[in-house]
Structures are given as structure tokens and as C-alpha cells.
Amino acid sequence: MRPTNEALIVIDVQNDFCPGGALEVPGGDEIVPGINALMREFPAVILTQDWHPAGHSSFASEHPGKSPMETVEMRYGTQILWPDHCVQGTQGAEFHPDLETDRADLILRKGFRRDIDSYSAFFENDGETPTGLEGYLRTRGLTRLTMVGLATDVCVNFSAQDGARLGFEVELHTDLARGIDHEGSLARALAEMRERGVEVR
Numbered sequence: 585m586r587p588t589n590e591a592l593i594v595i596d597v598q599n600d601f602c603p604g605g606a607l608e609v610p611g612g613d614e615i616v617p618g619i620n621a622l623m624r625e626f627p628a629v630i631l632t633q634d635w636h637p638a639g640h641s642s643f644a645s646e647h648p649g650k651s652p653m654e655t656v657e658m659r660y661g662t663q664i665l666w667p668d669h670c671v672q673g674t675q676g677a678e679f680h681p682d683l684e685t686d687r688a689d690l691i692l693r694k695g696f697r698r699d700i701d702s703y704s705a706f707f708e709n710d711g712e713t714p715t716g717l718e719g720y721l722r723t724r725g726l727t728r729l730t731m732v733g734l735a736t737d738v739c740v741n742f743s744a745q746d747g748a749r750l751g752f753e754v755e756l757h758t759d760l761a762r763g764i765d766h767e768g769s770l771a772r773a774l775a776e777m778r779e780r781g782v783e784v785r
């Protein structure tokens with residue numbers, strides 16, 4: 585077992601981000617056995633779950649004339665548009681069936697407000713509305729975070745950078761993460777994480 589200040593944060597290992605899902609990440613399902621094994625080493629395990637209402641503003645289908653991967657300007661800045669995904673209560677929003685979710689202490693849902701997206705496990709996309717995760721970790725004395733999951737260049741990236749900015753020690757376990765890699769976004773995300781003090785392993 586790792587020291588008591590260490591938490592494993594498993595980002596969005598959900599059907600819609602796995603092959604066959606609405607927003608599939610190549611090889612997204614390959615990381616499940618390794619994550620299950622790693623969960624057994626950690627004194628604290630947190631899962632995040634992308635959890636959108638139908639008609640979420642991040643869906644291209646809500647913006648006439650727009651296609652997935654195009655952008656729009658929202659009040660909080662530029663938003664990439666996605667296919668409809670991880671709609672609350674659907675099979676696509678469920679965790680991958682082989683993920684051992686019973687091991688989780690906390691399941692943190694995000695992206696549940698129609699008008700704002702939430703990539704990071706810590707803040708919504710305005711960069712300031714908290715999800716509550718920071719307080720949860722601090723009150724439990726969890727100061728070192730290992731991040732794994734999907735997608736490396738979106739939700740894992742934002743979560744890891746925010747964690748480091750908040751003063752947590754953050755490690756990204758790249759073997760157990762997969763990216764969307766749209767137009768070089770994966771290499772950019774890895775470089776940015778390193779610059780911001782995330783240990784990319």
C-alpha cells in the first residue's frame with residue numbers, strides 16, 4: 585500500500601470514451617485492467633464521471649450549422665464542440681463494465697450544468713466554479729495525486745494542471761491514459777503538463 589497521503593484519480597473511464605462510444609478515444613478500453621490493478625495499491629481512489637444533461641451546450645447538435653470539433657465562443661471563453669456524449673442515465677455515461685468501481689471512495693460527477701462544460705475535476709470551464717474536489721482531498725489529507733484515464737489531452741490534462749496549480753503533487757501515469765489527439769493536441773497537452781509541474785511518467 586502507498587502512503588496515506590496518496591490518491592489515485594481515475595478520470596472518465598466511461599463507455600462513450602471507449603471504442604464504439606459516442607466520443608471514442610483510441611485504445612480507451614485498454615487501460616482498464618491496469619487501472620484495476622493500480623487501485624489496489626492506493627489508500628484513496630476517486631473516480632470522475634462526465635455527466636451531461638441532454639442538450640448540453642458542449643454538444644455540436646445544440647449549435648445549428650456546427651460540427652463536432654469546431655468551436656464556439658461561450659461566456660467563459662472558447663468551447664470545443666463534441667458529439668452528444670455521457671448523457672445522464674444512458675449506457676454511454678456508465679463506467680466501462682470491467683472497471684472495478686466498488687473500490688472507489690468517491691465518484692465525482694462533472695459537466696452537469698447545461699450552460700457550462702467541466703473538463704477539470706477541480707473547476708468548471710470558467711476556471712473558477714469549484715467542483716468540491718479540492719476540499720475533499722484537503723480534508724482527507726490527500727496531497728499526492730496519481731492521475732489516469734481519458735482523455736489525456738482533455739479532462740486528464742485540465743485536471744492535472746489544476747491539481748498542480750492548487751499545490752498538489754501530481755503525477756500522470758501515461759501508460760494508463762489515452763488521448764483523442766486531434767491535430768496534435770496530445771503532444772501539446774503533455775508538454776503543457778510538464779511545464780506546469782506535472783510529473784509525466
Ligand code: VGL
Pocket residue numbers: 595596601634666703734735736737738739740
Ligand atoms: C472529455 C471531451 C468532452 C474527457 C469530456 O473526458 O476528456 N472530453 N467531455
Ligand code: ZN
Pocket residue numbers: 634635636642669670695
Ligand atoms: Zn463531456
